Amino acid sequence: MLGFMIQRLLQALVVMLVISALVFIGVYAVGNPIDVLISPDATQQIREEAIRAYGLDQPLWKQYLDFLARLLSGDFGRSFIYNMPVLDLIASRIPATLELTLVAVLGATLLGVPLGMYAGYRPDSLLAKVIMTVSIFGFSVPTFWIGLVLIFTFAVQLGWLPAGNRGETAMLFGVEWSLLTANGWKHLLLPALNLSLFKFAMMVRLARAGTRETMLSDTVRFARAAGESEFTILRRHVLRLISIPIVTVFGLEFGSTMAFAVVTETIFSWPGVGKLIIDSISSLDRPVMVAYLMLVAFFFIVINLLVDLSYAALDPRLRTRRAT
Amino acid sequence: MSPLLEVRDLKTQFATRNGPLKAVDGVSFTLAEGEIIGLVGESGSGKSVTGFSLLGLVDPPGRITGGSVKLMGREIVGLPPSDLRKIRGREISMVFQDPSATLNPVLTIGMQMRLALEAHERIGEAAARERSAAVLARVGIPDAARRLDAHPHQFSGGMRQRVAIAIALLNRPRLIICDEPTTALDVSIQAQILTEMRSLAEESRTAMIWISHDLATVSSIASRLLVMYAGRIIEEGPVAAVLRQPRHPYTAGLLASLPARAEPGTDLVQIPGSTPSLFDLPPGCAFQPRCSYRTTECGVMPDFMTVGTGRSHRCHHPLGERPA
Known part of the structure; x- marks a missing residue:
């Protein structure tokens, strides 16, 4: 088990290194940050000083090696734009994205799995058809469009919910959370709904397919022959049997939403990391991009590790194999 | 008669x-x-x-x-x-052909027996374990009380079928x-x-x-x-x-x-x-x-x-x- 974890951490290091190199090269190819940072009518002297100050006068490989050297002391560099350490910058944005992601992914799972199981259990019922229609909708309609429709309906026409921003927050563990205030929830609701629709559709499909297949299995037949009720069978047998793909998708969706809730955060002006990365791309703020994408890679590897560990908890057959 | x-x-x-x-x-x-x-x-x-x-x-x-x-x-x-x-x-109960398909691979034997018992009576955990162990012993499973915590894959094919038979016998x-x-x-x-x-x-x-x-x-x-x-x-x-x-x-x-x-x-x-x-x-x-x-x-x-x-x-x- 320990060897497994170490292997995963080494893997994480390699992936993060590759990502950082790719981003360095990519940004270099896209354009010169100095053109964005400095007013076009600055003098040649100011321009050269700025280039030197940011270390952009060095060849790319030298810049990269300097970056790696600083990295060893835990320094990811400073943002060109905000002029503050990128780690602090990212850390200040993460809680907003984290709570948005938690609400969206958890909500989609807690609602999508039972509804999907029902749709798989009674595939010909009217409710199942309604559920499946909604899920097709969730899959096929683009996020930005749904976001705009949500804003138009609930914020503009009905005026029930705010159209954007984070609203009031409260402190917990030294971090600001919207989840702790009623006003924060009001602000959270629309972006979370917007984000969750696709995930809801996915969870419905997964749970439905798994349930349909499992209901035909001898395990279910045997449980029925023992007189167990249909509810017991669904809750105790089927849910456990279909949980592995659900946990996998939960992990992946959680990761990708944390990292790339860009569209939703932009539409709802939600001050999370997704908005930060899109801003840093348009301003060629390389240190932010590099650090952020490295963090994302690390984050995904941690999530995959947790998902793998949960497999062992969910399926005892995998436990013994790993122990040997 | x-x-x-x-x-x-x-x-x-x-x-x-x-x-x-x-x-x-x-x-x-x-x-x-x-x-x-x-x-x-x-x-x-x-x-x-x-x-x-x-x-x-x-x-x-x-x-x-x-x-x-x-x-x-x-x-x-x-x-x-x-x-x-x-x-x-x-x-009336039933035993099927393939015990590796009928027993639920992700639940312990004890849990599966308990579900079969609970289908017909309110029974506490300790009582359920006692009854289950007694029936397992009757179908020739050695060390029955301890084996309640095992999963189906930890039994041989013949033993697995004995477990299935025990479940069928459970409610007399x-x-x-x-x-x-x-x-x-x-x-x-x-x-x-x-x-x-x-x-x-x-x-x-x-x-x-x-x-x-x-x-x-x-x-x-x-x-x-x-x-x-x-x-x-x-x-x-x-x-x-x-x-x-x-x-x-x-x-x-x-x-x-x-x-x-x-x-x-x-x-x-x-x-x-x-x-x-x-x-x-x-x-x-x-x-x-x-x-x-x-x-x-x-x-x-x-x-x-x-x-x-x-x-x-x-x-x-x-x-x-x-x-x-």
Whole structure:
């Protein structure tokens, strides 16, 4: 088990290194940050000083090696734009994205799995058809469009919910959370709904397919022959049997939403990391991009590790194999 | 005294695109308390569907379309699902062919037994463990109390089937339907389980319907034999008598094809032709296209003809009545 974890951490290091190199090269190819940072009518002297100050006068490989050297002391560099350490910058944005992601992914799972199981259990019922229609909708309609429709309906026409921003927050563990205030929830609701629709559709499909297949299995037949009720069978047998793909998708969706809730955060002006990365791309703020994408890679590897560990908890057959 | 089980003209059909498929077509038999009968036939003869029909567990699009099943005088065909559920496991239970498919791979044995117990009574965890361990010990699982925490994959195939049998025995049913429970096991384990099942049934006065395609296995456990062909019972009688002198040509063909009866070095005897499709059965006796005794009379299905004590068959040209 320990060897497994170490292997995963080494893997994480390699992936993060590759990502950082790719981003360095990519940004270099896209354009010169100095053109964005400095007013076009600055003098040649100011321009050269700025280039030197940011270390952009060095060849790319030298810049990269300097970056790696600083990295060893835990320094990811400073943002060109905000002029503050990128780690602090990212850390200040993460809680907003984290709570948005938690609400969206958890909500989609807690609602999508039972509804999907029902749709798989009674595939010909009217409710199942309604559920499946909604899920097709969730899959096929683009996020930005749904976001705009949500804003138009609930914020503009009905005026029930705010159209954007984070609203009031409260402190917990030294971090600001919207989840702790009623006003924060009001602000959270629309972006979370917007984000969750696709995930809801996915969870419905997964749970439905798994349930349909499992209901035909001898395990279910045997449980029925023992007189167990249909509810017991669904809750105790089927849910456990279909949980592995659900946990996998939960992990992946959680990761990708944390990292790339860009569209939703932009539409709802939600001050999370997704908005930060899109801003840093348009301003060629390389240190932010590099650090952020490295963090994302690390984050995904941690999530995959947790998902793998949960497999062992969910399926005892995998436990013994790993122990040997 | 009324028999334990009285089946009259049971009909189970599956709705298909090509019209109804008569999987069970007018099956009748009775079963006394503690009696073991064998239900024999090729795959597709309707023997398993007969078993499932008795439990009210026919999967859609199949359903019981006619006939009656009386359990201790009480009609159970057409009972509402909740009443049928109460009968399953407590009055009639079932063991299936492949224990690695019937047991839930992700739940402990103890949990699966507890669910089967909870289906019929409110029982605390400690009491459930105690009862389960006692039954496991009875079916020959060593160190039963500790094995409750094991998962199915930690048992051998034979032990796994014992666990499944223990679950079927858990609520002390009056009847256990055994659908080829030894087919997937090694021959030596088969013999052990057969012997143990017979003594378990004797001890607890549990009746059994032993479904199999294997005449040899059935004849070592059952006292009476029902031979099925194309959804109908075509011969019935005490095991020894049927084996010694089969009346129906199909039964005779089955017996002749047993490897144990063949002369070493000779080809096994085969019944000519193949099992007919249930969609296009000839009128009258379904076996006639494969039968060498066929006459025009066979276009009408004969009624049961009783010969001797407890023996009957449905054939116009029974063997043993013709001059040899």
